Amino acid sequence: MDNKRHFEFVIAGQGLAGSILAWYLIRSNRKVLVVEDSSLPSATSVASGLMHPVTGRRIVKSWRADEFIPNAVKLYREIEKELNTRFFYDTPILEIYHDHGNRNDWMNRSVASGIGEFIGKDFHADELPQSLKAPLGALELKMTGWLNATTFKSEMKKWLIKQNAFHESTIDYHSLEKRNDVFTHDAITFYKLIDCRGYYSAQSKSWSYLPFNPAKGEEIVFTSDADLWKEFIYHNTFKIIPIENNEYRFGATYAWNDTSYEITSEAREKLINGLASLLDASFEVSGQRAGIRPSTKDRRPLMGEHPIEKNHFLFNGLGSKGVSAAPTLAKEMHDLLLNEKKINPEYSLERFTFPGY
Numbered sequence: 080m081d082n083k084r085h086f087e088f089v090i091a092g093q094g095l096a097g098s099i100l101a102w103y104l105i106r107s108n109r110k111v112l113v114v115e116d117s118s119l120p121s122a123t124s125v126a127s128g129l130m131h132p133v134t135g136r137r138i139v140k141s142w143r144a145d146e147f148i149p150n151a152v153k154l155y156r157e158i159e160k161e162l163n164t165r166f167f168y169d170t171p172i173l174e175i176y177h178d179h180g181n182r183n184d185w186m187n188r189s190v191a192s193g194i195g196e197f198i199g200k201d202f203h204a205d206e207l208p209q210s211l212k213a214p215l216g217a218l219e220l221k222m223t224g225w226l227n228a229t230t231f232k233s234e235m236k237k238w239l240i241k242q243n244a245f246h247e248s249t250i251d252y253h254s255l256e257k258r259n260d261v262f263t264h265d266a267i268t269f270y271k272l273i274d275c276r277g278y279y280s281a282q283s284k285s286w287s288y289l290p291f292n293p294a295k296g297e298e299i300v301f302t303s304d305a306d307l308w309k310e311f312i313y314h315n316t317f318k319i320i321p322i323e324n325n326e327y328r329f330g331a332t333y334a335w336n337d338t339s340y341e342i343t344s345e346a347r348e349k350l351i352n353g354l355a356s357l358l359d360a361s362f363e364v365s366g367q368r369a370g371i372r373p374s375t376k377d378r379r380p381l382m383g384e385h386p387i388e389k390n391h392f393l394f395n396g397l398g399s400k401g402v403s404a405a406p407t408l409a410k411e412m413h414d415l416l417l418n419e420k421k422i423n424p425e426y427s428l429e430r431f432t433f434p435g436y
């Protein structure tokens with residue numbers, strides 16, 4: 080076996096899942112190769128990148144937010160330091176009240192639902208930027224932030240190349256060979272394959288028995304001279320994320336029965352109307368992007384080894400919370416691969432019955 084072309088682990092896909100898992104494995108001195116087809120659309124490239132500790136109209140704490148968010152902040156800071164770059168911003172969120180009922184809910188729920196640690200100042204309407212339509216005021220949420228996931232992905236790619244751990248290619252599951260426990264792809268040999276291909280994994284025969292529930296998302300980029308504070312993210316149904324100068328991102332939509340990667344005029348209209356309801360200033364849309372969130376029916380990730388395909392693993396199902404969840408979950412995946420530590424049954428593949436081929 081050519082040592083230079085032999086690896087212990089091959090990770091298919093360099094989105095959030097594949098990049099962070101590779102980071103942990105390389106830090107543990109393991110020989111890893113990430114195989115990525117950069118020409119394919121990826122959720123990570125278009126993600127708004129928000130870490131929000133509260134979910135939905137019912138105002139409940141997001142799944143394991145008090146563990147996921149601090150772990151994520153720590154990891155992104157660590158990677159930034161090592162790569163000497165910036166892609167993570169611990170920006171607070173201004174939660175704009177929809178109506179009086181919503182304002183009361185926030186007041187009551189912040190005590191009752193254990194989200195007190197995330198609650199900051201309650202802003203009156205007249206304290207907020209003039210161009211923000213927030214007649215009932217807004218509530219500051221702390222310990223939040225956003226990842227510039229596009230920059231994260233491209234910086235991680237450069238780092239992986241420096242580690243000799245990146246290979247630009249498409250893993251074709253039909254032509255992948257496995258003989259005597261050794262996989263071969265592009266004359267590269269390896270023992271373990273971890274599928275981190277986001278929504279693409281759902282389309283392969285190996286994982287077609289799993290309940291993926293893809294959710295298409297679209298966002299727009301706009302410019303405006305609005306007097307918005309640049310050190311806050313603004314959220315009610317959608318979110319306004321200041322990027323730089325007078326540029327902002329706004330999104331994202333959800334569509335459950337469209338798995339194309341095309342941008343749509345329906346989403347654009349929805350987003351423009353949403354933005355007009357929040358912003359009392361003119362704006363110009365300068366871009367639109369679409370991606371597919373690798374969501375699941377039970378809203379839990381999909382992690383573990385294939386029930387009959389030995390040494391074939393899946394790290395997937397990060398849904399709409401990949402930015403905060405991936406750092407904690409990739410560490411768990413690392414511990415499964417290196418120490419055979421069992422995956423939490425709540426999101427282990429073992430919760431599903433494999434029907435056979």
Ligand SMILES: Cc1cc2nc3c(=O)[nH]c(=O)nc-3n(C[C@H](O)[C@H](O)[C@H](O)COP(=O)(O)OP(=O)(O)OC[C@H]3O[C@@H](n4cnc5c(N)ncnc54)[C@H](O)[C@@H]3O)c2cc1C
Pocket residue numbers: 091092093094095096097114115116117118119120121122123124125126127128129130248249250251275276277278279295296297298330331332368369370371372373394395396397398399400401402403
């Ligand atoms: C519009 C939008 C907004 C979002 N906003 C947020 C947000 O605010 N906060 C948040 O936490 N999450 C958000 N998400 C979700 C987040 O993007 C995902 O949870 C996360 O990026 C999933 O990462 P992944 O690595 O599993 O998949 P992906 O990022 O899709 O990565 C899969 C990779 O596999 C590669 N690939 C596929 N097939 C092959 C193959 N055969 N061979 C080689 N490579 C292959 C692709 O090129 C891709 O790079 C958003 C998603 C979208 C679409």
